[in-house]
Amino acid sequence: MLLSLTGPSWQKVKRGLFADTSLVIWAMIVQNLLRIVSSMTLTRLLTAEAFAVMAVITSVLVTIGLVSDIGISAFIVRHEQSAEREFRDEVWTLRLIRGVMLSVATAALSIPFSNLMGRPELYLVIAVAGLTSVLDGLGSLAPFVALRSRRLRRLTAIDVGSQIIGLVMSITLAVWLRSYWAMILANLVGQALGVVFSYIFYEDSYQRWRFSRERAAELWRFSRFITGSTILTLIITQGDKLILTRALPLHTLGLYVIAAGLAAVPASLIGAYASKVTYPLLAEVRREAPETMAYQFYHHRLAPALCYAFAAGGLIGFGPTLIAVLYDPRYLGAGAFLQILAISSFFTMGTCMANEVMIALGHARFTFFTNVVRLTYLLVGGAVGWFALGPIGIVWAVGTVELVAQLFGWFTLRRHALLDLRWEGLILILAVAGVGTGCLITMLAHLAFPVA
Template sequence: MNHAQLSDVPGGSIPADPVLLGRIRNLLLRDTNIVVISVVLNNLMRAVSSVLLTRLLVPEVFGITGIISSIAFTVGMMSDLGFQGFVIRHPDGDKPRFLDTIWTMQVLRSVMVTVAILAAAPAIAALLGKHDLEIVIIVSTLSFLIDGVASITMLTALRHRMILRLSLLELAVLTLQVLLSVVFAYFWRSYWAILAAGMISSAFKTLLSYLVFSNSLRRPALDRGYIKDLWGFARFVTGSSIITLFLLQGDKLVLARLMPLDQFGIYMLAVNLAGAPLAFAWGYASRVLSPYYAQAWRDGMPDLRGLFYAKRRLPSLLYSFAAGGLIGSAPLIIAILYDPRYADAAIYLQLLSISSLLALPSNSANEALTATGYVSLMFQSNVTKFIGILIAGLIGFNVWGVLGLVTAVGLIEIPPLIFKWFRLRQVGLLDLRKELLFLAASIPGVAIGAAGDWLLRPMFA
């Protein structure tokens, strides 16, 4: 464009290309990219929150909140009926009677869980050897009731791949939680700051679940046919979830008993940082791959193996590279984010990030096999995982103590991933060369992360 042409444009500026803007918009609104952007923003906010809270609160606070989170996760997994997967896959997933029944079951589950925790709170505190936590456990049960009365539209939105709306909702909830936790911590200097912020944000999320989506109101209903279908699906999910409970929370419950609260708080900070990649591994697998594979299976599309690898090629390569970078740069990340009191979190973060590296191929295999009808897969793979962690944990703890147990946790995904590859091969979905290529992308990530640590960490000493 010459100067004469520029003079014809108001202000002398070049007008935006509508075609280019349309392409950028379409690129940003792709399911995978929405998940990536959402995960990046969420992790940035959590990192900022963590940095601020560690300067306002003592390490023991994170040990206490870590215990409460573990208890909540434990009870949630023990009572898991697999509502999300059931709603996404069921052919009647959009019918009012079906949704009324699932919502009613969700509310009933939350009430029963709340009553159970209230009754067991003294025993749980005694089992952990921390009797002062009894009142905290009792108060935290309110979150189950709040979550239980949320609208079922949070699940139907996944069925219809409304990823952007869900991501914006969750980002708004997290923003409120971070702001409240920092403000409360500034004034209270207590673990009540984090717990109160969590419950208020849960209430906000429940409110948004009714305001953001249409047809959000449901009425009580108990359809025997749908309940029977749910149990047929949930009997595998519940069994798998109970095993998952021991797998994901066993280390925390054991270490909460073995470690003093300050050291356990440091371990929980490492757990949260190692969980940053898991947010993408879970979100991408459950929100992008699961609906995609389920739709492809229902439509009878050919070459499912080609679809399986084509859909996840670039995300898998980038994820492995980033997870490798986290492993290599863990000491640098801890040095940048926290003061020297938290230096021990570096070795925990490196070990736990190995599990995060393997999470995406493992979760991707879950969704592909579940979508094609292998509902019992999670139960079988979790049995494999349980046996592996039991053997590795006992050996590791007896040889290296607490660090040996953490090492076993970091390697926890290896046995089930091999098992899932075997299952994928049986149904003609496995391309082992591609799987190994995806994992190999972590090697340059580790190298670059380690080089960055070597060069930059002395600046933060």
């Protein structure tokens, strides 16, 4: 019997499809599709070397940004005074100071960083790209307050709109400039538009200078483990690029960067879901009904987790064929990299969720210790992989690091009576089904199109 478009069942389905949480998921899917479209288009306009250069620049910016990370977003979402004007101005002032200092530091360190990575000619573009930090500091904190209140519709619409504008700018500049400067300039313009949007699309969004030593001390007490953790994140996420920049030809490094970008699509999706939906929800549960935390931890994320597991597993099996479908033959070598890196993309889901619930419960040190586990594994596994397999051994270490982090996450969740192995097992089963489906599609594609 057909579902009535006016009956109560249809209304329930419609509410589910268009609820705030569902809209965030749809938006993240659209955003990741836009990233893929951007990558497909830009690879036809630019060379693989341009993507390698962009990876070097991104590594520098991420390095400086993570060293100074003070967890402002998590601090605002969790804090009881977030809606108060004085509180917001004090935090905004600290954020602006950080942004200015980062831009100055990036300019000052551009020559040493470019020399360290073996690309001394990139010092100017690194300095220019560093302006994103001060632009970020100028933005209003109103979007963070909206996130805390779980007002997700406007946040989602602005994020998607900003990405569409950025995509158009990137392609337009790439057609005109035909160099990595297109991506750099598009990023700067997009950041500037983000600042403007943070003021004009939110109520009560104005900010003013208000420096407070007491607030700075409170922020540091909250973020000291986050800061230590992000320094480790820096080594974990950028160490492979630093080593591979010197070990691989620029073209091969470009293939690795393209594969890493595709592998990051599902990871960024689950990361955005965790920060925009899961963390605000769990922070609210912690404030109002902490006794229900174990139930809420699985109940509100189970359906997205199962879908993600199947899709991420499918990427592992389907990776090389996906590269062949999306890109021209120059980029086929990225397929092997993608299959390996997609393994960590799957396990990122579990580590993200464990991280959000532990921070919501006030255990920010979990992030730090998880990164210690990751770094230890990468040092040992990377060294073994390098001597056994060469550069590809490092790729294997990067591609399996989140599995080790997931095991540590399960151990910690069990200690806090939050782990449910039944649901975790179901998620793994869906992932295996996804891998099998991806392999089957790849096999059928090769039979139908032997050149793929």
